[in-house]
Amino acid sequence: MANELRILLAISLIGLGGSPAQASSAPIVTNYVAEQPAINQTRFILLFEYEIENLEKDDFEYNAGCSLGYLEIQGATAQVDLMDCPSGLVTLTLKSNSMGAGTLGPKSDLKFEIEIDATEPTANFSEIEIAGSGPFTYTTLLRFSEAIEFDSDRLRFESSTSCDTSIIEVADGLRLRATCGYTDLSWTLPARSLKDTAGHLGPNRDLRASVTNPAPAPVPTPTPPVQNPVLPPPSPVLPPVITPPTPTPATSEPVLIVTPTESESESVPEAVVEPWSESAMLPMEPPVFVLITPGSAGIASVASGAGPSQLDLLQLAKPEPVIEKAPAKVETLANSAEMKTSLKAVAVSDAKSDFQRWDNSFGIWLIGAGSAILIAFGLIRRFSGR
Numbered sequence: 001m002a003n004e005l006r007i008l009l010a011i012s013l014i015g016l017g018g019s020p021a022q023a024s025s026a027p028i029v030t031n032y033v034a035e036q037p038a039i040n041q042t043r044f045i046l047l048f049e050y051e052i053e054n055l056e057k058d059d060f061e062y063n064a065g066c067s068l069g070y071l072e073i074q075g076a077t078a079q080v081d082l083m084d085c086p087s088g089l090v091t092l093t094l095k096s097n098s099m100g101a102g103t104l105g106p107k108s109d110l111k112f113e114i115e116i117d118a119t120e121p122t123a124n125f126s127e128i129e130i131a132g133s134g135p136f137t138y139t140t141l142l143r144f145s146e147a148i149e150f151d152s153d154r155l156r157f158e159s160s161t162s163c164d165t166s167i168i169e170v171a172d173g174l175r176l177r178a179t180c181g182y183t184d185l186s187w188t189l190p191a192r193s194l195k196d197t198a199g200h201l202g203p204n205r206d207l208r209a210s211v212t213n214p215a216p217a218p219v220p221t222p223t224p225p226v227q228n229p230v231l232p233p234p235s236p237v238l239p240p241v242i243t244p245p246t247p248t249p250a251t252s253e254p255v256l257i258v259t260p261t262e263s264e265s266e267s268v269p270e271a272v273v274e275p276w277s278e279s280a281m282l283p284m285e286p287p288v289f290v291l292i293t294p295g296s297a298g299i300a301s302v303a304s305g306a307g308p309s310q311l312d313l314l315q316l317a318k319p320e321p322v323i324e325k326a327p328a329k330v331e332t333l334a335n336s337a338e339m340k341t342s343l344k345a346v347a348v349s350d351a352k353s354d355f356q357r358w359d360n361s362f363g364i365w366l367i368g369a370g371s372a373i374l375i376a377f378g379l380i381r382r383f384s385g386r
Helices: 262-267 337-384
Strands: 028-038 042-048 060-062 065-072 077-083 088-094 110-116 123-125 129-133 137-144 156-159 164-170 172-179 183-189 194-196 207-213
Touching: 028 110, 042 088, 042 110, 060 065, 077 088, 123 183, 123 207, 137 183, 137 207, 156 172, 172 183
Parallel strands: none
Antiparallel strands: 028 042, 042 077, 060 088, 065 077, 088 110, 123 137, 129 137, 137 172, 156 183, 164 172, 183 207
8 A cells, every 4th residue: 555565584493493482582473564654654553473581672773864753562563663763765774682581682683674765745837838929838847756546637727818728648647738819817726636647635835837928009090190180379458558648738939049139239238048938928010000190192182161070081090010130149049958948948048028118118109098098089079070
């Protein structure tokens, strides 16, 4: 059986001669059994001809790496358990002359052997290879560490898409294959699903192989640009135009510059420059009065015998206008600050001169006006008969 190895050893009894064994004879092993009850335990059962006397652990030798864990004696049977022996041939030796009562024995070393498997079965997956351009073929090799018993139905396969799978036996394991498109897949070997010839189970944990083969991102289809209607640019919003009030231009008469002659320059004082003002006095036109003198050329004589209500003609006498001396030089000044100051000074001076002339003639006109009024009043009374 795989769980238990039994080796029967027949040992010839020397010197018995068919007579009953004597208690004083050396102890003799008639048979033994060797087995491996566990992966770390090796057991030997020794059968003696007589009841065992004075057998101890120190009477045995064994392989390096092993340890004597247990010794049990029952009558003519001794059970020896070795622990943690390495895989391979394990030898247990009973030393010569190590046991017995009157006579020690055995006369020579006795060796008991067994071939053990001290390792559990295991396996490993190769890297999953991907072949083809779609559908793809995914392949891996499952290799076992030793000869095993395995039910392939216990192998688990998982994938994100539907796949066709197959299992092929090869010399050192199984070839696993799956055919499908882009996918995520894996194979899993469960723990303790393998059993070797010694009856050991393995592996001690799940073994898994997986691969990811994602589908590439789809290439976006270029869309034609949308032809938006061309709209005229919006009219700019202009701030409201604030029209400043139009200043009323100051009306002024043209200013004349009068250059006095040499004879007048001596008697005309220098013009005093005063600040310009709109209310500066300008030359006034002298008033016109009617001067009526009896018997003068300005009055038509009354025909003799004519009625008192008829007035043939009254000739209005208008004084001769004062003719100003033509200015020797008239210049128009530019609109500079200095020239404006000169024009203002000249205008003030001319205004003062005209005012003085008008003041002198005003008295004469007033006297003439009074006389004319009196004469006119007398004529009216005369012709009216009063």
